[in-house]
Amino acid sequence: MTAASFNATLALIRDTFREAFARRIFWGFFGCCTALLLFLIFILRVDVVQGALATVSIFGNSLPSTNVQNLVQQTQSVIAMVLYFAGMALSVFASAGLVSAVFEPGRIELLLSKPISRTHILLGRYAGNVLVVAANILYLVVGSWIIFGIKTGVWGAGFLVSSLCTIFVFSVLLAVIVLVGVILDSAAVAIMVTFAIMILTPILAQKNTIERLLSSEWSRYVVRVLYYVLPKTSDISIIIRHLILNQPVESWMPVWSTALFGAGVLGIGLWRFNKRSF
Amino acid sequence: MSGFAIETEGLTRVFRNRWANTELRAVDNVSLQVPEGCTFGLLGANGAGKTTFVKMLLSSVHPTSGSARIFGRDSREAAARRPVGYLPENHRFPTYMTGWSMLDFYGALSGMDSATRRRKIPELLSTVGLDERAWNIRLGKYSKGMLQRVGLGQAMIHAPRLLVLDEPSDGVDPVGRKQIRDVLQGLEQQGVTVFLNSHLLAEVELFCRDVAIIQKGKLSLTGSVKELTSSGGYRVTACDVPEQLIPELAAQSKSHRVEHGLLDLLFTTREQANKAVDLLRASQCEIESLAATRSTLEEVFIRTVSEKQGG
Ligand SMILES: Nc1ncnc2c1ncn2[C@@H]1O[C@H](COP(=O)(O)OP(=O)(O)OP(=O)(O)O)[C@@H](O)[C@H]1O
Ligand SMILES: [Mg+2]
Numbered sequence: 001m002t003a004a005s006f007n008a009t010l011a012l013i014r015d016t017f018r019e020a021f022a023r024r025i026f027w028g029f030f031g032c033c034t035a036l037l038l039f040l041i042f043i044l045r046v047d048v049v050q051g052a053l054a055t056v057s058i059f060g061n062s063l064p065s066t067n068v069q070n071l072v073q074q075t076q077s078v079i080a081m082v083l084y085f086a087g088m089a090l091s092v093f094a095s096a097g098l099v100s101a102v103f104e105p106g107r108i109e110l111l112l113s114k115p116i117s118r119t120h121i122l123l124g125r126y127a128g129n130v131l132v133v134a135a136n137i138l139y140l141v142v143g144s145w146i147i148f149g150i151k152t153g154v155w156g157a158g159f160l161v162s163s164l165c166t167i168f169v170f171s172v173l174l175a176v177i178v179l180v181g182v183i184l185d186s187a188a189v190a191i192m193v194t195f196a197i198m199i200l201t202p203i204l205a206q207k208n209t210i211e212r213l214l215s216s217e218w219s220r221y222v223v224r225v226l227y228y229v230l231p232k233t234s235d236i237s238i239i240i241r242h243l244i245l246n247q248p249v250e251s252w253m254p255v256w257s258t259a260l261f262g263a264g265v266l267g268i269g270l271w272r273f274n275k276r277s278f
Numbered sequence: 279m280s281g282f283a284i285e286t287e288g289l290t291r292v293f294r295n296r297w298a299n300t301e302l303r304a305v306d307n308v309s310l311q312v313p314e315g316c317t318f319g320l321l322g323a324n325g326a327g328k329t330t331f332v333k334m335l336l337s338s339v340h341p342t343s344g345s346a347r348i349f350g351r352d353s354r355e356a357a358a359r360r361p362v363g364y365l366p367e368n369h370r371f372p373t374y375m376t377g378w379s380m381l382d383f384y385g386a387l388s389g390m391d392s393a394t395r396r397r398k399i400p401e402l403l404s405t406v407g408l409d410e411r412a413w414n415i416r417l418g419k420y421s422k423g424m425l426q427r428v429g430l431g432q433a434m435i436h437a438p439r440l441l442v443l444d445e446p447s448d449g450v451d452p453v454g455r456k457q458i459r460d461v462l463q464g465l466e467q468q469g470v471t472v473f474l475n476s477h478l479l480a481e482v483e484l485f486c487r488d489v490a491i492i493q494k495g496k497l498s499l500t501g502s503v504k505e506l507t508s509s510g511g512y513r514v515t516a517c518d519v520p521e522q523l524i525p526e527l528a529a530q531s532k533s534h535r536v537e538h539g540l541l542d543l544l545f546t547t548r549e550q551a552n553k554a555v556d557l558l559r560a561s562q563c564e565i566e567s568l569a570a571t572r573s574t575l576e577e578v579f580i581r582t583v584s585e586k587q588g589g
Contacts, residue, residue, distance in 0.1 A: 007386045007389060007392070011382075011386030018374060018375070018379070104370055105368070107370050107371065108338065109364075109366045110364060110366050110384070111387070112338040113359055114359065114388055115357055115358075115359045115387075115389060116356055120356075277339040277340050278338045278339065
């Protein structure tokens with residue numbers, strides 16, 4: 001990468017951050033994360049009694065002694081799940097506007113007239129958007145991980161790794177947003193399609209049950225194809241839980257097949273963007 | 279080096295509407311050459327295809343056929359656009375940016391490093407006449423004229439050799455227009471090629487050396503402003519002209535008018551004008567004035583446009 005193209009990439013990413021934080025929704029996200037961290041700092045008190053046992057008090061009410069490690073992991077997995085589902089939905093919601101803003105007439109022409117390729121422009125924006133969301137997620141996860149570590153001495157890495165999974169799934173969903181944005185120019189449709197995927201995949205994850213209910217061979221086939229092609233958000237949520245609870249992960253297939261889906265969708269998005277006239 | 283800042287060959291863009299099954303040739307087989315260092319105006323009625331032409335040149339619209347070159351390089355190459363500054367028509371600059379951060383952003387995209395940007399930004403913001411208090415205000419709060427100025431600054435930040443401006447004085451007050459024209463004239467003296475889309479013919483006439491007129495996508499006239507406007511004719515004004523002489527003089531002239539005792543005659547050729555003067559002097563009339571007139575660019579434009587429409 002030459003110095004000029006590095007400068008351009010940096011500018012695209014910085015611009016995405018600036019635009020994100022000019023929108024209230026990201027401040028909302030950031031505020032929620034901060035509130036949760038403050039809650040953990042000031043309200044949650046954990047006194048390690050002896051060895052692995054501890055007394056936990058929330059709002060001054062003591063809970064009976066529990067296994068610290070277990071308690072921390074359970075709490076972390078709750079945080080991770082809230083982040084994974086609610087945080088993801090919020091991020092998708094906020095990012096759809098961020099992506100379609102680039103295609104606004106009167107703005108895109110100027111961007112395209114600059115001496116950088118269209119692929120570079122779109123990837124720069126994409127990377128910026130992933131980084132904005134990643135910054136928010138890592139702020140919450142790393143922050144609470146440190147608080148838990150200091151208060152309880154439990155420093156398991158599973159929680160940190162799980163946040164990378166969340167960021168990864170977001171980056172795949174963002175590819176969908178980009179593709180729909182490029183083709184249809186509509187943030188609303190992009191949100192709808194992405195949410196449809198997020199709702200559909202937990203259902204498809206029950207493919208064994210569904211297949212038993214379906215009578216025709218081809219409908220079973222359709223369900224199977226959909227399951228393998230679409231991102232496996234619900235399977236990955238299970239992997240995240242396993243990671244945090246320090247349990248073995250049975251199969252990484254949901255992760256790599258989701259990655260393939262994301263790469264494919266992003267590729268098509270880039271191809272359409274290169275073909276389009278504005 | 280081709281010697282041309284812009285060179286297009288058979289540039290064509292067809293917009294198809296699949297539902298209505300119609301076709302619109304927005305730009306139709308345009309071959310145009312703009313020499314380096316030239317100030318060039320592209321004129322045309324609304325919807326003639328000026329903006330589409332410029333967008334193809336800067337590759338936000340893909341041509342249906344034909345090609346465009348910028349300083350000899352295919353305009354589809356990203357690097358070919360490096361020496362180009364562009365101010366789009368109907369721009370919508372991101373409202374969260376400030377004047378400063380906008381120049382910073384587009385400067386960086388043009389490949390400038392941050393130290394150069396920091397040095398050039400205040401320079402340019404003052405050049406385009408933007409008050410220092412406005413530099414760090416969000417563009418959402420800018421007036422139309424301020425946006426136009428900051429847009430011009432953005433187009434100039436990386437010291438381009440070619441400036442493509444689509445209606446640059448849209449929404450700018452007369453003083454501002456003069457300022458913009460001065461800025462552009464300064465650039466012209468530095469050898470920068472300026473390509474201008476404009477409706478304001480008087481302004482184009484003041485500033486541009488060459489013009490082209492585009493009509494329904496087709497190039498209908500190109501030439502230097504000097505040549506196009508030189509064929510105005512000759513105006514003879516005389517006083518105390520006897521009534522019986524007027525019909526004879528009027529028959530030879532393009533037009534005539536009597537006002538406040540003065541006869542005003544317009545002739546196409548110098549010969550006709552001289553003959554009229556002979557006649558007038560023979561009848562003891564006083565010649566008040568005698569001048570070669572130039573037709574304005576507006577007259578040339580209207581004539582070209584209506585000729586084509588008539589034929
Ligand atoms: N994306 C598009 N899809 C369909 N038609 C288009 C598109 N862009 C432009 N046109 C049509 O192409 C023609 C030329 O438009 P263009 O904007 O180039 O005109 P113009 O000369 O710049 O006009 P103006 O002086 O009003 O700015 C118009 O009839 C316009 O409707
Ligand atoms: Mg136009």
